Amino acid sequence: MKTTYGIVALCLAAGLPVTASAEEPVDPALYEVAYSEDGRYFNSDDVPTFNIAEDGTVDWLTFSGFRRYHAECHVCHGPDGEGSTYAPAVKNAAIDLGYDEFFDVVVNGRQNGNSVMPHFGDNRNVMCYLDDIYVYLKARGLDAVPRGRPAKKEAKSDVIREDENACMG
Amino acid sequence: MKKLSLLTSGIALCAASMAYANDDLISQMDNASQWAIQTGDYKNHRYSELDQINVDNVGDLQVAWTFSTGVLRGHEGSPLVIGDVMYVHTPFPNIVYALDLANEGKILWKYEPKQDPDVIPVMCCDTVYRGVAYADNKIFLHQADTKVVALNAETGAVEWEAINGDPSIGETNTATVLPVKDKVIVGISGGEFGVRGHTTAYDMATGELVWRAYSMGPDEDILVDPENTTHLGTPVGENSGTNTWEGDQWMIGGGTTWGWFSADMDENLFYYGTGNPSTWNPAQRPGDNRWSMTLMARDIDTGVAKWFYQMTPHDEWDYDGVNENILTEQEIDGEMRKLLTHFDRNGLAYTMDRVTGELLVAEKYDPVVNWTTGVDMDPNSDTYGRPAVVAQYSTSQNGEDVNTTGICPAALGTKDQQPAAYSPRTEVFYVPTNHVCMDYEPFRVSYTAGQPYVGATLSMYPAPDSHGGMGNFIAWDNLKGEILWSIPEKFSVWSGALATAGDIVFYGTLEGHLKAVSAETGEELYRFKTPSGIIGNVMTYEHDGRQYVGILSGVGGWAGIGLAAGLTNPNDGLGAVGGYAALSDYTALGGQLTVFALPN
Numbered sequence: 220m221k222t223t224y225g226i227v228a229l230c231l232a233a234g235l236p237v238t239a240s241a242e243e244p245v246d247p248a249l250y251e252v253a254y255s256e257d258g259r260y261f262n263s264d265d266v267p268t269f270n271i272a273e274d275g276t277v278d279w280l281t282f283s284g285f286r287r288y289h290a291e292c293h294v295c296h297g298p299d300g301e302g303s304t305y306a307p308a309v310k311n312a313a314i315d316l317g318y319d320e321f322f323d324v325v326v327n328g329r330q331n332g333n334s335v336m337p338h339f340g341d342n343r344n345v346m347c348y349l350d351d352i353y354v355y356l357k358a359r360g361l362d363a364v365p366r367g368r369p370a371k372k373e374a375k376s377d378v379i380r381e382d383e384n385a386c387m388g
Numbered sequence: 389m390k391k392l393s394l395l396t397s398g399i400a401l402c403a404a405s406m407a408y409a410n411d412d413l414i415s416q417m418d419n420a421s422q423w424a425i426q427t428g429d430y431k432n433h434r435y436s437e438l439d440q441i442n443v444d445n446v447g448d449l450q451v452a453w454t455f456s457t458g459v460l461r462g463h464e465g466s467p468l469v470i471g472d473v474m475y476v477h478t479p480f481p482n483i484v485y486a487l488d489l490a491n492e493g494k495i496l497w498k499y500e501p502k503q504d505p506d507v508i509p510v511m512c513c514d515t516v517y518r519g520v521a522y523a524d525n526k527i528f529l530h531q532a533d534t535k536v537v538a539l540n541a542e543t544g545a546v547e548w549e550a551i552n553g554d555p556s557i558g559e560t561n562t563a564t565v566l567p568v569k570d571k572v573i574v575g576i577s578g579g580e581f582g583v584r585g586h587t588t589a590y591d592m593a594t595g596e597l598v599w600r601a602y603s604m605g606p607d608e609d610i611l612v613d614p615e616n617t618t619h620l621g622t623p624v625g626e627n628s629g630t631n632t633w634e635g636d637q638w639m640i641g642g643g644t645t646w647g648w649f650s651a652d653m654d655e656n657l658f659y660y661g662t663g664n665p666s667t668w669n670p671a672q673r674p675g676d677n678r679w680s681m682t683l684m685a686r687d688i689d690t691g692v693a694k695w696f697y698q699m700t701p702h703d704e705w706d707y708d709g710v711n712e713n714i715l716t717e718q719e720i721d722g723e724m725r726k727l728l729t730h731f732d733r734n735g736l737a738y739t740m741d742r743v744t745g746e747l748l749v750a751e752k753y754d755p756v757v758n759w760t761t762g763v764d765m766d767p768n769s770d771t772y773g774r775p776a777v778v779a780q781y782s783t784s785q786n787g788e789d790v791n792t793t794g795i796c797p798a799a800l801g802t803k804d805q806q807p808a809a810y811s812p813r814t815e816v817f818y819v820p821t822n823h824v825c826m827d828y829e830p831f832r833v834s835y836t837a838g839q840p841y842v843g844a845t846l847s848m849y850p851a852p853d854s855h856g857g858m859g860n861f862i863a864w865d866n867l868k869g870e871i872l873w874s875i876p877e878k879f880s881v882w883s884g885a886l887a888t889a890g891d892i893v894f895y896g897t898l899e900g901h902l903k904a905v906s907a908e909t910g911e912e913l914y915r916f917k918t919p920s921g922i923i924g925n926v927m928t929y930e931h932d933g934r935q936y937v938g939i940l941s942g943v944g945g946w947a948g949i950g951l952a953a954g955l956t957n958p959n960d961g962l963g964a965v966g967g968y969a970a971l972s973d974y975t976a977l978g979g980q981l982t983v984f985a986l987p988n
Contacts, residue, residue: 286831289845294580295509298847304462304948304977305514330505333480337509342839368791368827368847387834 245314250361258376259350266318267350269358275371277364279379282372284355285364287348291339299366300359306334313356321353347386410569410592413523414653416470421930423469423938426519426564427807428886428927430651431715434809435887436928440935442890445986446904446913452936452985453493459483460977462923462944464805465519465564466884467981469929470541475522476981479944480508480515480532486544489931497544499529499537507533507555510581510838514944516562516923518648518805523567524592530561530574536590538572548595552576552588557837559583566649568658568688571598575645579663579708582640582841585680587660589691599691603643603662603679604629610679610693611686617693618745620773624696632676632701640835641673642666643680647710647805652726655743657685657694659728661709668706669830669843670784676701681709683730683738685745695745700734701774704783705759705828706799706844707734712807715742718815720867729866731808731819733801736763736775739866747773751869753803753862754821756796756851783828783844791829798826798848800880800946807925808864809885809893814907816872817864818893820881823851824858861885861895863910873910879971882947884925886937894937896922898947899974902939902984920978921971923947934985942979943971 252270253263258279260270270278288300297303300310313321325345328338339345345352358364416424420437428434441449457463461479468475473496474487481503486496508515511532521528526547527539534553537546552574553559558581566573571589579585585603590596601611610629617624630638643662651658662684665677681700686693700707714729728742735757739749750763759782760775779785783792800822808819826848833843850858859877864870883896891907898921904914921943928937948971 286829286845289847290831290833290842291840294840294842304944328509333505333508335505335508337506337839339839342836343834344836344840344843368845387832 245361249314250357250363257378258373259379267354269354269363271358271363275369277358277369277372278354279373279375280351280354281358281364282369283348283375284351284353285369287344288352288355291342291345292352300356301366310356310359312360313353314360318353322349325349325352343387347383410523410567412525413567416522422471423466423927423929424522425468426465426521426925427648427650427712428809430568430653432648432650432712432807433714433812433887434807434885434925435811437889438928438930438935439889440930441888441892441937441986443892443906443913446890446892448986449904449914449916449937449984450987451916452983454983455487455493455981457483457485457940457942457979457981459942459979461942461979462514462516462948463940463942463979464516464562464923464925464945466925466927466940467938468520468522469927469931470522472931473541475520475527477517477520477529478979479517479942480511482517482529482531484520484527484529484539484544486541499539499544501529501531501535501537503531503533503535504555507560510555510558510578511560511562514946514948516945518562519564521565521567521572523572526592528565528567528572530563530565532560532562534559534561534576536565536572536574536595538592538595550590550595550597553578553583557581557583558839561646563646563648566651566658567592568651571688573649573658573688575647575649575660577644577646579642579644579666580840580842581838582642582666582835583644584639584641585644585662587645587686587691601686601691601693602629603645603682604633604638604641604677606630611691612693618695620697620745620747621767628678632678634674637673640666640841641677641680643682645710647708648712648807650713650715651688652715652742655726656688657742658688659683659685659713659715659742661711661713661730663708663710664703664706667833667841667843669788669833670702670704671788671830672832672843674702677703681707683709683713683728683740685742697738697740697745697747697773699732699736699738699775702784704777705734705795707732707801709733711801711803711805714808714810714817716810716812716866718867720748727866729810729817731803731817731864733797733804734759734775735797735802736760737864737866737869739869749866749869753819753864753871754797754823754860756823756825756854757802758794758796783830788831789829791827793827794825794852795828796825796851797822798824799828799846800824800848804882804946806882806923807884809887811887811893811907813889813891816907817866818885818887818895818907819862819864820883820885820895821860821862822858822880823854823860824848824880825851861905861910875905875910875912880947882923882945883939886926886928888928894926896924896926896939896941898922898943898971900941900943902926902937902982916982916984918982919980921948921975937984938981940981943975943977
């Protein structure tokens with residue numbers, strides 16, 4: 220799947236459903252890198268994934284997801300996706316929900332009594348970086364990256380920079 | 389200014405013909421057996437003349453009775469006591485209970501508003517509420533969704549309602565209101581959603597809007613008189629609320645007003661501070677961003693500003709200026725002066741002349757504060773009143789996409805909203821503080837109405853090279869600008885203090901302790917572990933000749949955001965992450981009032 224960055228296109232994007240629980244062994248195909256393109260990494264189902272080098276260097280999207288998560292998500296869901304007194308942990312959300320449902324929940328929100336997840340579908344600071352947040356939480360859910368700020372990261376590719384600029388407007 | 393003067397003269401006509409409802413409130417506040425306003429009194433002293441519980445016997449304190457609020461969220465603020473009735477509020481959904489103190493706390497009435505749950509996710513950092521107010525036989529509830537409700541204090545029946553803001557653009561409320569004269573003055577939250585802050589007065593009898601003063605924008609919006617409203621003694625001039633902003637950024641400029649109000653009836657002024665400018669990315673809002681981060685003195689009747697003081701021009705760290713302003717009369721250089729003391733998030737404690745707005749003292753109240761070397765106190769200097777920013781800790785100078793490390797204090801400030809107390813007997817301020825530092829990386833964000841508008845990532849951790857804890861409870865001399873004594877605490881002290889004529893000071897801890905210490909020395913005299921962490925404020929009252937001390941437990945708020953993260957090793961990595969994580973070893977969610985007294 221070619222990753223698209225238009226907000227409307229994101230809602231329509233169709234990937235293969237991936238379901239797994241962090242409690243159970245996760246199929247390596249879910250996260251193993253099959254190929255990379257312009258600084259982004261994908262599994263064999265064309266779903267974005269993380270890439271952690273042996274020296275701990277993380278791919279740009281994982282780092283960017285760390286930043287965006289801690290600007291947009293952590294005031295409810297706590298640092299590092301660990302949850303808080305206010306909202307549940309979400310570090311397993313990327314694994315448990317899969318790519319499509321993860322997108323659906325973030326774009327449209329959901330409600331369970333007085334527990335309310337807002338909809339972010341019209342928020343560029345989230346939607347332009349949704350792959351980033353997804354990849355970061357996927358890495359957190361599998362403990363591929365520890366808590367805290369990743370120490371080393373790959374440089375942002377020109378294509379990623381151009382896509383961000385186009386999306387943020 | 390034409391619009392403004394018309395409005396003002398209209399008010400003068402109305403005011404001349406009516407007796408002020410709050411003459412009643414003033415006499416209620418003067419009665420030490422009651423707790424008639426969240427702040428203790430209009431001066432925000434949080435001091436009680438009651439002395440049955442005192443430095444000699446406080447060690448014998450026992451739990452007298454308890455009450456569960458039925459809500460498991462962060463419980464800020466405190467109950468009120470008027471006559472035989474105690475009024476207890478809760479976080480969202482903002483229930484109000486009236487309890488009969490003459491009948492073992494029987495529930496006289498309960499009011500539960502219906503609010504759209506969509507307001508919950510636009511409340512930054514938990515659905516806290518800092519309590520109801522009383523005046524004119526009414527209880528004033530300011531709901532999370534910004535509806536202001538006047539309830540009949542005897543029956544709980546709704547007398548009027550007013551809508552102060554729009555949650556769909558991120559406007560919410562967490563603060564208590566100020567009932568003063570014939571008005572109810574209210575603020576607004578939402579600085580992290582690009583809300584343009586404002587303070588609004590409603591008619592106490594009818595709920596009609598009387599005036600609204602924005603924190604930034606054109607002169608007619610911010611209610612200034614360009615010739616007579618001053619900043620450190622100098623007229624602010626025309627367009628002061630727009631000319632330090634680039635383009636239309638002021639329209640989503642923040643400066644929200646979610647802190648405490650105080651009032652000086654003789655000067656006819658009320659005081660409050662404004663919050664951070666939006667966004668947290670300083671590169672997107674060049675300039676001083678007036679009047680965010682500003683202490684304000686405004687006329688109670690008209691809302692027109694008498695003076696401003698902007699403490700943190702062009703904020704780069706989220707140091708909201710909303711903390712309480714405590715009013716005292718003290719002798720300086722042989723002269724009695726009317727003072728205002730303010731412990732800012734930015735780590736500086738300010739002592740000002742509250743009549744003129746003159747800056748008298750500005751000193752760090754935690755020695756680890758490092759983003760500034762101090763405030764320029766020379767009235768003849770070009771930078772008079774400005775803090776000198778240390779380049780190493782300037783997220784603005786370091787720029788977008790750069791992680792600035794080791795900044796003290798963290799964004800939650802050396803002190804957040806948790807209010808300090810002042811004892812006129814000792815002339816000392818008792819201040820709950822945070823001892824937390826941070827890394828801060830700003831980056832570009834775009835604005836969407838009703839969506840978070842933050843633009844920075846930050847990590848918080850206990851102040852390095854100190855006692856390892858994340859808080860202190862300090863005694864402060866506001867004339868010398870000095871710490872007298874300091875009690876190290878494992879966690880941030882997120883509870884409002886209470887000082888009494890018994891020469892003791894009370895405060896709560898995030899582990900859930902109610903503590904009493906000597907007002908003179910800080911020596912701990914009593915502690916009791918309540919069911920949940922304390923972020924509420926200690927209050928006291930007397931009933932049937934017996935003195936009681938009350939405190940709400942219920943961990944949450946900013947402090948609780950990291951609580952459930954206790955699954956990881958607290959010694960791992962950085963952080964309020966690690967530090968607050970250990971909180972889950974001490975406490976869990978709750979919602980309870982605990983009331984203490986001496987044994988019969």
